[in-house]
Amino acid sequence: MTGAPDAIVIGGGHNGLVAAALLARRGMRPLVLEARNHAGGMLGDAEFPISPMPFALRPEICRALAIDVATRPMETIVASPLNSLSGTLRVSGSRLDGGSPQQAEAFRQLVERLARQAEALSGMLLRAPPRLDGAGPRDLLALAGTGWKLRRLGKVDLRDLLRIALSNVHDLVEDELGLGLPGALLAMEATLGGAMGPRSPGTVLTLLYRMASNGGRRMMPVGGPGALTQALAAAVTRAGGEIRLNAPVERILVEGDRAAGVALSNGEIVRASLVLSSAAPRTTLLDLLGPGHLDAEWVRRCRNMACTGMVARLDFDLLAPPRLAGGEVLEADQRLVVAADAGTVETAFNAAKHGKLPDDPVMEACYDAGSRRLRVSVQFIPHSPRGGWTEANRQMLETSVRRQLGFVLAGFEDSVTASRMMAPADIETAYGIPGGHWHHGELRIDQMLMLRPFDGAAGYRMPVEGLYLCGAGSHPGGDISGAPGFNAANAALAARRH
Amino acid sequence: MVKPTQGAPRRRIAPQVIPQVITGLEPGPFHARIAALNHQHAWTNWMGFASPAVLDSVEFEYFAIRNQTTLFDISPMCKYAIEGPDAERVVNRLVTRDIGRLSPGRVTYAIWCDEDGQVIDDGTIFRLADDCFRLCCQEPQLAWLSDIAWGFDVTIRDVSREIAALSLQGPTSAALLRSLGVKAIEALKPFGIASIRIGECEVDVSRTGFTGDLGYELWMRPPDAARVWDRLMAAGDNWGLRAIGYQAVEMARIEAGFLLPKIDFLSARSALRTNRPSTPFELGLDAMVDLAKPHFNGRRALLRLAGERPARKLFAVEIERDKPAANALVYHRRKREVGMITSALWSPTCKRNIAYAWLDAPFGQTGTDDLWVEIYLQREIRWERRMARCRIVDKPFFVHQRRRQTPPANM
Known part of the structure; x- marks a missing residue:
């Protein structure tokens, strides 16, 4: 990139990258500032991707950004931990x-x-x-x-x-x-x-x-989630944008009620009149911008956003590829869903709702043959369990997940050599997402469409001129669609034309 | 006698008797003193306190405000302490005027708005020190203040019950304080605050009030309330001191040009219908809004509203003849309904029939001619309707040069 940036994108997750790539392709010089040492946000950490099984980008976005990410559909294997032999379905x-x-x-x-x-x-x-x-x-x-x-x-x-x-x-x-x-x-x-x-x-x-x-x-993108991240990052730089890693933003600068740039936590100031933030709405508005620039009612609605996540991630290093109870290997383009019926999913939720770890957790998992890791997303793990995330609670969670997987994968227990865990609270800390919520805010009827992220804040454009939300907290929401980033960049471009 | 039926043993359930919550009015810190003087036994509800409407005659009490000096218990006002390193930022975020210009030891009148630029309430802000403010207003604001202060390093306390207050208003009020040996009033300018002693009691005095004339407000600890009252009353004979009720204060309030929430305008926090709240521009309080200062609550909405013509506006009006026009409708050319009167009064001091009127645009803003008020009069049980001409005038109706004179006149 030559010259100073004219737009700053906070956060190099997939939505930030989509927004930056679109701005760059429309002739702007965006600078993506990513706090962590990798782009791609929650799916970008090659060691421990938080959402390892992305949906593919919308084809319209791929066309607009001129990227070609080959994907293949994944077959789903649903296995019941209650009745492992007869209880297996394959869904495509x-x-x-x-x-x-x-x-x-x-x-x-x-x-x-x-x-x-x-x-x-x-x-x-x-x-x-x-x-x-x-x-x-x-x-x-x-x-x-x-x-x-x-x-x-x-x-x-x-x-x-x-x-x-x-x-x-x-x-x-x-x-x-x-x-x-x-x-x-x-x-x-x-x-x-x-x-x-x-x-x-x-x-x-x-x-x-x-x-x-x-x-x-x-x-699943061919080459895994990393392939998607790389394609998006390449689209940014190819079109003249820049991505800086290890550059956490501390504060959004405001001059005369207009966004003026950002201050990094190392004290460096980067100026630009357009700032898009793919950080969660609460982080962007209350931490980076600060309540002093917002009306009290707005701050209250932002504070009250439902954004407590209930997904814990566990990785298990395995000696050998996992085998289903029937003997077949779990392939790289298969995902495993472990739940007996809708009732057991509800039972797990009921426990989490009251701050307890579910006795029989439900989960989805996929196997990464390259690293020999089984990546498990355990659904309905409370953000703040009673007593907090003590060693005992972590142990209890891991034990119950291993037990459930042991019912549906043959010889699972003996195959595990190491494991790692990120509870919702860990995801919150590591990625700066209040509540550790995958979608930066619950996807429910009162937080959708014109009510996303909250009433009055829809439409990407924030009250401070030149500041936009471009993350999963905005319409249409989470999953790896890239749509919030795409829509936000379009909104910012439309406002510049006027 | 009814015998218990055979079978399952009957369990005696002792009912838990909870004494009924008392829902009447609470006596304020001056209640015993006021009750002794309240020959009318006329009390009104002011924030849950028993507040005198009138003690013996509203005429005597009103003329005491204008010609002597008067004592009115204002303890029921809502009072909040806002303290801490961010106190100035929080108060500035709350109100529409620039509080940075308010020095310690000074008071100012201010309004505050919601995010749509609609007025929530008005009140006085006392800057007691750099990082210490007190807000006095009519309606409870603790929840709103907590919202405003969220994210700032400040403590907000409801001190309504910790401070008793008296309004000492009238031309001879300074002379009365002087006779009690209060030196501080000589240098005390309007909207100034000073710490004084009345007898043994520590009292804060501010040169503020709602009468448009010379007057003070006295702030003290509730246990001192009766003693301060007694000292003032004992010294007051020479100066015509009289305890008064709410009705007389209300007359002086209208003359002095002050607006009252729930009467002249409705708080944006209590209105249900979307067109009921009002903007500062509709209330004619443009001077209270400093759009040049950094963000404050409602600023962006006010910036937009400042460029638009208000859909309606509150005006001071004078009405011909002598019958007060409270709650009357306003007509253009005697035909078309264009507004309504809120507060109205035959002003005994100004000798004018005065009122506040809400007028739909463009009336009052460009077309000011040919406005009429429809007054209903009851004359010896028979109702009569009178169309009286009204015209728009400047506020306030009454303000005396004594109000600003420092040192204050010794009447």
């Missing part, structure tokens, strides 16, 4: 193997219907959320477009969508699939990364959110 998209033909048919019908409904809603993802006040003709046109797509679902699908949209995923799968593993999978899909149980109202909406990307199919 809407196709379900290993169960009865009736089960497979019901699953196919439900997943295909949800995918159609999610697709109709997905138009909202790559646009700024509709405004509650003073919607312009463009907003109304965009809303009308989504309305038209919804109408084209047809009477049956639309009526069904309206019926289930605000209901809970537990009831949905119980009605449509009955008890058992297929329901366990959808209950996990709907709740993974958040702090709501399958019986919490609105979890069908989070399921639809997941289904809106790739029809709900999990994708």
Whole structure:
């Protein structure tokens, strides 16, 4: 990069990189400031990626950034820790193997219907959320477009969508699939990364959110999460942007109610009139900017954002690739979901809700053959368990996870040589995310669309001129879609044109 | 006699008797003294305290404010201590005017707004030291202050019950304090604060009040309240000192041009309908808003509102003839309804029929002619309707040069 930057992007996670790459491709000179020693944020740490199984970027974003990340779909293996031999299903998209033909048919019908409904809603993802006040003709046109797509679902699908949209995923799968593993999978899909149980109202909406990307199919970039990070970082530098690692931002500078740059924690000042922050909304607004630049009501709404995460990450070093109880090896393009049914997912949530570690944790896992590590995301681990994250609590968590995995993987216990753990509180500390929440804020109906990250703060543009939120805390939210970064950069570019 | 039925043994459940919570009014620190003088037995509810509406005659009490000196218990006011290294930043974040210009030992009138630039309340701010402020206002603000102060190094305490206060107002008020040997008042300018002694009691005196005339407010510890009262009353005979009730204060308040929340405007925190709160510009308090200072609550909204014409505005009006026009509607050309009156009074001192009126734009702002007030009069059980011409005038209706004179006049 030559010359001083004219835009600063705080945080080099995938959303920060997407935002920087788009700004650079539109002729700006963005500087990405990343606190850690690697780009890619929660999926960028090659040693210990926090979210090891990303969904692929939206294809529209890949086109706009001219990047080509080869991905392949992952097959999901759902295994019940209660009944390991008969309790295993293989799921690929809407196709379900290993169960009865009736089960497979019901699953196919439900997943295909949800995918159609999610697709109709997905138009909202790559646009700024509709405004509650003073919607312009463009907003109304965009809303009308989504309305038209919804109408084209047809009477049956639309009526069904309206019926289930605000209901809970537990009831949905119980009605449509009955008890058992297929329901366990959808209950996990709907709740993974958040702090709501399958019986919490609105979890069908989070399921639809997941289904809106790739029809709900999990994708893995060829070469792992690192390949995605590298492609995005390369897109930034290729277009004239710069990425600086080990450069934690301490404060956003404001002059005359306009963003003027940032101060790094080593005291260095970097000036730019445009600052995009992919840090969590609370971190950006209350720590980096400071409440003194914001109205008290705004600060209160920001403080009260629901953003307590419930995912713990554990890595197990293994002597040999893990084998399922039936004897097959868990391949690199397979992920393992461990849960018996939607009810056991809810039971795990109930414990976490009251600050207890679940007796029978539910989780998803994948195996990285290169490092010989099984990477496990354990869902419904409380952020602040009773007594805090003592050695005893950590031990209890690891023991219960190993026990559950021992039920579904043959000889697992004997194969483990080492393990590491990041509880939600550790993720909070390491990545500066309040609550350690994957999505920087719970994805639920009162924190979605024009209410994301919170009422009044939607639309990426912050009250201080030239400051934008571009992280997962903003619409449309978490998972590796890149959409918040993409939308925020577009909003910033549109404001500069005026 | 009814015998207990056979079968399961009956358990006696002793009901836990909780004495009923008393929901009446609380006696304030001066209550015993005021009650002895309250020949009308007329009390009103002021923040849960029994406050006298009128002690014997509102006319006597009003004229005592204007011609002698008066004592009114203002202890029920809400009072908050804001202290700590960030106290100035917090107060500046709260109010719309620049508090950096307020020196220690001085008081100022201020308003504060919500994020939409709508007024929450008004009050007086005492700067007791560099990092120590006291806020006095009509409505409870602790929750709002906690929101404002979040993230700042400051302590906020509700000191409403820790401070008893008296308003000593009237042309002879300085003479009365002088006769008690209070030297500090000679140099005390309007909106100044001084520490004095009345008898054995330590009292803070501020040259503030709501009458538009010479007057003081006295701040003391509640255990000293009765003694201070007695000292003032004992010395007061020569100066025509009279304890007064709320009704007389209200008359002087309107004359002096002060607005009252819940009467003249509604706090943005208590309004339910979105068009009920008002901006400082609608209230005519533009001078209270310093848009040049760094961010304060509601600044961005006020910046936008400053460039727009207010949809309605509060004006001081004078109405022909003598009948007060409280709650009357205002018409243009006797036909079109364009506003309403809030506070109204036949001002005995100004000899004018005065009021505050809300007028929808553009009335009052550009078109000021041909405005009429519809007054309903009851004359010996029969209602009559009168259309009276009204015109817009400047505030305040009454202010005396005595108010500013330092040292104060010895009337």
